[in-house]
Amino acid sequence: MFARTLEILGDLIAFPTVSTDSNLEMIAYLASHLEAAGAKVDVFLDETGQKANLFGTLGPEVDGGILLSGHCDVVPVTDQPWSTDPFKLTVHDGRLYGRGTCDMKGFIAATIAMAPVFARKVRDRPLHFAFTYDEETGCIGAGHLAETLIERGIRPNVAIIGEPTEMRIVEGHKGCYEYTTHFHGLEGHGSDPDRGVNAVEYAVRYVTQLLELKNVLRSKAPANSRFEPPWTTINVGAFNGGQVHNVIAPKAQIDWEMRPVQASDAAFVKQSLQHYCDDVLLPEMRRVFPQAEIETQTMGEVDGLEPADDNAARQIVAELTGANGADLVPFGTEAGIFQKIGMDVVVCGPGSIAQAHKADEFLSSDQLVKCLEMLDKLADRLEKQG
16 A cells, blocks of 8 residues: 555645645546545635635545545745755655655545545445645635535534644644734825824834734733643734835835634734724824725634544544544644534644655655554444444
């Protein structure tokens, strides 16, 4: 099975599914392999028609079952000093090099290689496959797939997200909410600042408010929080505005994010900022220029994966892998999206996140073997459920 998985992985790496580009060829490849194994497969195009989610099912079309999920897109290789062709699988000294080997085409290849085995052993509970687009740019595809599953009344009980965790069970991670806030003021000559509305100055005050909220959130950390750090964080990633020294800046832009440990923190931050803009900044701006605006654009709000006392996914994967515990991680995944629509979810897949997004990304062969061992035991479990 390892050799077959390696063959499939080589094919998947050859699809340059960078998030800016189409994933349709890879989706068609995956669909053909699943259909050949006997799965019922649906492909859902995005509004551009250039990207798609895939949802496949082996076994009866009934409620419940297990979902195996991975994303098709990869991050760019531009300006990275690769020593091999990033879109050609290279095997060397027990390492499998190529863009997406660990994040996360290795897991996808293993599930596809195992599909014929699953098909022979599935009984009265379905096994589902979900392969999505644009995870790297805000988990957009998974969000759309979740809506589709709700509309169609498809309700898996358990989801295993195969992101690289070195085959450890991960039961929680923070959410990732990303925003761009735009400030629209009134330009003028720098010698008379009061006759204009300096967008940069108001953006600075907005950032100051963000930093104050950042400190407040430290005191809101939930008791016994296992996250590191244990509180919701705020980061200002970019600040742009103005043109030259002697012109009042008419526009400014701030790119910022927060990573909530609980939904109430996200609501607190958004409400606080809205009040600050409505009650303080905008009235001052509009006294000079009634058309002044502050607009916040939501780039993505990806729900975190909340640890749960009762989690069937954790129990199942622990039985499959022999793991004695579960961890929390700082990086985000699509797991929270599936949890939000009613599934028990864990993240568990081959490879190390330390290798993801870098030049010479690799997946070690032993990690892929461990993944196949887990999936083989899953196949046995499916057979025993009959």
